Amino acid sequence: MKNAMTIARRELGGYFASPVAYVFLVIFLLLTGFFTFMMGNFFLRNEASLMSFFVWHPWLYMLLVPAVGMRLWAEELRMGTLELLFTMPVTPGQAIWGKFLAGWVFLGLALLLTLPMVFTAYYLGQPDGGPILTGYIGSFLMAGAYLAISGMTSACTRNQVISFITSVVICLLLVLAGYPPVTNILLKWGAPNAMVEFAAGLSVVFHFESMQRGVLDLRDLVYFCSLISFAIFSTGVLLKSRRA
Amino acid sequence: MIKTIEVQKSFGSSLAVDRVSFEVKKGEVLGFLGPNGAGKSTTMRMITGFLPLSGGKILIGGHDIEEQPLQAKRLMGYLPENAPAYADMSVLGFLRFIAKIRGLKAVEAEAAVEKAIATCHLEKVRFQIIDTLSKGYLHRVCFAQAILHDPPILILDEPTDGLDPNQKHEMRQLIKEMGKHKAIIVSTHILEEVEAICTRVIIIDQGKLVFNGSPDELLAQSPQSGQISLRVLGRKPEELREKLKDLPGLGTVSIKEEKDGALAATLSAKAEKSLPAARVARLMQEANWEFDQLYTSKGRLDDVFRRITSLDSAEEVAK
Ligand SMILES: Nc1ncnc2c1ncn2[C@@H]1O[C@H](COP(=O)(O)OP(=O)(O)O)[C@@H](O)[C@H]1O
Ligand SMILES: [Mg+2]
Numbered sequence: 015m016k017n018a019m020t021i022a023r024r025e026l027g028g029y030f031a032s033p034v035a036y037v038f039l040v041i042f043l044l045l046t047g048f049f050t051f052m053m054g055n056f057f058l059r060n061e062a063s064l065m066s067f068f069v070w071h072p073w074l075y076m077l078l079v080p081a082v083g084m085r086l087w088a089e090e091l092r093m094g095t096l097e098l099l100f101t102m103p104v105t106p107g108q109a110i111w112g113k114f115l116a117g118w119v120f121l122g123l124a125l126l127l128t129l130p131m132v133f134t135a136y137y138l139g140q141p142d143g144g145p146i147l148t149g150y151i152g153s154f155l156m157a158g159a160y161l162a163i164s165g166m167t168s169a170c171t172r173n174q175v176i177s178f179i180t181s182v183v184i185c186l187l188l189v190l191a192g193y194p195p196v197t198n199i200l201l202k203w204g205a206p207n208a209m210v211e212f213a214a215g216l217s218v219v220f221h222f223e224s225m226q227r228g229v230l231d232l233r234d235l236v237y238f239c240s241l242i243s244f245a246i247f248s249t250g251v252l253l254k255s256r257r258a
Numbered sequence: 259m260i261k262t263i264e265v266q267k268s269f270g271s272s273l274a275v276d277r278v279s280f281e282v283k284k285g286e287v288l289g290f291l292g293p294n295g296a297g298k299s300t301t302m303r304m305i306t307g308f309l310p311l312s313g314g315k316i317l318i319g320g321h322d323i324e325e326q327p328l329q330a331k332r333l334m335g336y337l338p339e340n341a342p343a344y345a346d347m348s349v350l351g352f353l354r355f356i357a358k359i360r361g362l363k364a365v366e367a368e369a370a371v372e373k374a375i376a377t378c379h380l381e382k383v384r385f386q387i388i389d390t391l392s393k394g395y396l397h398r399v400c401f402a403q404a405i406l407h408d409p410p411i412l413i414l415d416e417p418t419d420g421l422d423p424n425q426k427h428e429m430r431q432l433i434k435e436m437g438k439h440k441a442i443i444v445s446t447h448i449l450e451e452v453e454a455i456c457t458r459v460i461i462i463d464q465g466k467l468v469f470n471g472s473p474d475e476l477l478a479q480s481p482q483s484g485q486i487s488l489r490v491l492g493r494k495p496e497e498l499r500e501k502l503k504d505l506p507g508l509g510t511v512s513i514k515e516e517k518d519g520a521l522a523a524t525l526s527a528k529a530e531k532s533l534p535a536a537r538v539a540r541l542m543q544e545a546n547w548e549f550d551q552l553y554t555s556k557g558r559l560d561d562v563f564r565r566i567t568s569l570d571s572a573e574e575v576a577k
Contacts, residue, residue, distance in 0.1 A: 017359060020358045021359070024344070024347070027347070027351070028346045028347070031347070093342055093344070094338065094340060094342030095343065097308050097336075097338045097342060098336075098338065098342055098400075098403070100307070101307055101331060101334070101336045102331065102356075102360065103327075103328045103332045103359075103360065103361065104359060105327075105328070254310070257309050258309075258310055
């Protein structure tokens, strides 16, 4: 655990050593603001809730989280520092979790910077605090799942662009599998109901939705945690197979 | 301290390291030679636990690198090829990170970092971002990283690569000094380095071990080893040949006339015979001939190296 923290701290320091982190934070805040107020009609809804804020997160993260995750391992592979890291007395698990945690903390920080949105809602009316809290939890978990997936794709290549595109595509599939317009088309095409439901059950949207409504279901938590664990585990396998 | 037993590594269908066994003890500096692509880096990556083995076994201070990787890794410092380091960190930040990940406590860590900075002469760049360092400094930063926790074992992959002659000399002195109480493996393709710092040499070619012995034993395999060079002034070639004829143990003589009229002769001994230079000197003095050069050649490493490695490659092609 101590080693994972040391690695996480180094990684996080690396984010802020370059302007990339600040550019990311600014773009993230601008886009959330734009989608919430312009596309989501925050004011016209005439209700004090953050529905129009959270509903965009699966889409926003799809582009922004891979931008954080793509360098996770691709950069180590490119610079050759992987050789340094894996000859230190740390286990691969500590290294992988450490680097993942750094990215997740960073995304959490970005999410924290959207808190003024909450204040706005409270200023405008009396929103229900429950959905806001579970919405944030769900959003954070979803960011973690996306991050673990882009970390996984970044372990396959030293090329960050390839890593980025691959993880965007995987995240897109995860979103679309449960996106009503897509599931409706599938049903219209005559796909069996059970299969569509199963696919939708794999989708982040499906699990994030109930959280936006204020429901903290254990199954949703288990879903996100297993997605993260699976991607982290695969990262370990991929990194090992690269060296075999 | 280091023991490799029949170590093998294959990448896909090609065998990069083929049943290599050797041992390094405390107080030894092992020179690891071989042409490019011979498998030196691959072997070192297996020793340091970066690459999994395809076969065989490696013991580091008694710990199997694959079964007790953490214990084994604690005993080693490693300078990888091309000296990788986190480009976005400062030299000081990087070394502190390494100290921490090596498990040094705060006070210890600070002392270790300062000592490594002093040893590698990094005072001037301690706050500089690694990305902006010259190649020589980058190499020293990575070397500092390797010696930070004062490990009993050092694995150095081309440690003098990219250094200027002064830095090279200094690095060699440092390795030699540390070799007295550590077990060190140094890979290189610079042959003088072997004579300068190594107590033992192994050569691999196409993944196979082709030599394991002392630098002197390696030199002895040179055709030039034991040859005597003599430069005589103011004589004719026939005269010299006549003079040398009765020298005991003499095999072949080749004589060349140089621009200034002097004669450069190369004398080699008959097989299994020795040809002392002192005997030649006495001959010259008794005859009262003038000569300005007389020495016994120790043999040339590059010749031996070329012979050992290309011989083996030729066999490989023939198969
Ligand atoms: N990751 C890898 N994948 C495939 N082949 C490799 C890999 N690493 C090294 N090799 C091959 O193994 C051989 C030995 O390489 P290396 O150990 O780097 O040689 P050296 O360090 O002696 O110059 C080379 O033929 C090289 O192409
Ligand atoms: Mg090499």
